[in-house]
Amino acid sequence: MTNSAQIKYPYFEEATSAEVVNARMGSDIDERFREVMSVVVKHLHAAVKEIEPTHEEWLAAIKFLTAAGHKCTEWRQEFILLSDVLGVSMLVDAINHRRPSGATPNTILGPFYVANAPRYANGANICLDGKGEPMAVSGRVVDTDGEPVSGAQIEVWQTNDDGFYDVQQKGIQPDWNLRGMFNATKNGDYWFRSVKPRHYPIPADGPVGKMLGHLGRHPNRAAHMHFIVTASGYEPVITHIFTPDCEFLDQDTVFGVKQDLIAKFQREDPADAASPDRSGAARWKVEWNFTLARAKS
Template sequence: MNASTKQSFPLFDEAHSAEAVNARIGPNVDPRTREIASAVVRHLHAAVKEIEPTHEEWLAAINFLTNTGHMCSDWRQEFILLSDVLGVSMLVDAINHRRPTQATENTILGPFFVDGLSISDNGTNICRDGKGEPLVVHSRVVDIKGAPISGATIDVWQTNDDGFYDVQQQGIQPEGNLRGKFTSDADGRFWFRSVKPRFYPIPDDGPVGKMLGKLGRHPNRAAHIHFIIEAPGFETVITHIFAPDCPYLQEDTVFGVKESLIGRFEHVEDADAAEKLGFTSPFWSVEQDFVLKPLA
C-alpha cells in the first residue's frame, strides 16, 4: 500500500479516544468480533473518563489483573471468581437462559465442578468424611408439562461441613467427597444421601478476596448444593438448592440465590426412618423437582 492509497485514521485525543481506537479495527473483521470489541473499547474509555485515574491507580489496576492471573491453577480459576463476585457471571447466565416461568432457573456453575464421575446407584451416600448433619434428597426431573424425564443424568457436588470442596483439600478429604452422579428412573426420580449444606467463604486469600475486603464485602456463599441436570432433547440446567435458614441468603457474595431455588428443608425426628437411611435421628430431608425446557 503506497502513501496515496493508505487509509487515514483519526488522530487520538481525549474527546474522541474510543473512536480513534475503534477506527483501527480492520475492514475484514467478522461483524460480531467488531461489535464486541467496539463496545468494550467504548465502555472502557467512558469508565476511564469518569474515574480519571492517576498513573499510580491505573498501574494498581494492571497489577491487580496480573496477580489475578498468577493465582490461577489447574483447580482454581481466579478470573471466574472475579466474574462471579462482580455479578457478571450471573448476568451472562441470565441473558443466555431466559426460560418459561415454570422451568428451573439456572445459577452460577462455580469453579469447583469436576467432570467425568461414574454413575452411582440411587440412594448412595455421597458424604465420605462423616461430617455434618445427615440429609436425604429426593428429586424428580420433569418437562414443563410435568411429564417425567427418565434417563436424565444429574451431577451433584457440595462442600463438606468445614466449608471446603474436596479438590481444595486433596489428601485431607476423601477423594470424591460430596460428589455424585445419578440417573433418573422411569418416573423421573432420583435420590441420594448427603449432609445439610452450610455457608462457606469463597477462596479469599488472593486478589479477589483482597478486593472484597477493600469494598467492605464479606466472601460468604449462601449454603447450597450444586446440580447439573442433562437429558437428550432438553436444555441443560446448572443450578443449586439453597438452605432456607442460611443467614447469607440475601447477600450471597456471587449473587447466586433465586427465590425459586430455596429448598424446602424438613427437620425429621423419626428414629425408624433414620435407621432405614443409615442415619441417626434427627436428620434433614428435602424434596425438589427440576423442570427442564425442551430444546428449540
C-alpha cells in the same frame, strides 16, 4: 489501512476518544471481534470519563490486574474469581440460559465440578466421611407442562461439613466424597441421602480477596448443593439449590443465589425419637423438583 471512519477521526481528542480508537480497526477483520471490541472500547472510555481517574488511580488498576495475573496458576484462576465476585459470571450464564417461565434456572458450574462421579442407585448416601447433619433429598424431574421426564440423569456435588470439596482435601476426605450420579425412574422420581451443605469461602488470599475487603464484602458462598440434570430431548440444566437458613443467603459472594433456587429444608422430627436435636442426630428432608425445558431443535 486507512478507511473512511479513520479519516473522520485521525487524531486523539478527549471528546471523541472511543470513536478514534474504534476507527483504527482494519477493514478485513472478524466481524464478531470488531463488534465485541467496539463495545469494550465504548464502555471502557465511558467508564474512564465518568470516573476521571488520577494517574495514581489508573496505576493502581494496572497493578491490580498485574497482581491478579501473577496469582493465576494451573490451579488458581484469579480472573475467574474476579468475574465471579463482580457478578459477570452469573450474568454471562443468565444471558446464555434464558428459559421459558417455570423451567429450573441455570447457574454457574463453579470450579469444583469433576466429571465421571460414581453412579449410584436411588437411595444411596453420597456422604462417605460420616460428618454433618444427615439429609434426605427427593423429588421429580418434570417438563414445563409438569409431566414427568423419564430416565433423566441427576449429578450432584457439594462440600463436606467442614466446607471443603473432596478435591480440595485429597488424602483427607475419601475420593468422590459427596459426589454422585443418579438416574430418575420412568416416573421422573429420584432420591438419595447426603448431609446438609455448609457455606464456605472462595479463595481470598489474593488480589480479589483484598478487593472484597476494600468493598466491605466477605468471601463466603451461601450453603448450596450443585446439580446437573440432563435428559434426552431437553436442555441440560446446571443449577444449585440453597439452604434457606444460611446466614449468607442474601450475600452469596458470587451472586449464585436466585429466588427460585432456595429450597425448603424440613427438619424431620419423628414423635417417637428422643430429642433428636439435642442428640445432634437431627435429620433434614428436602423435596426438590427439576423442571426441564425442551431442547431447541
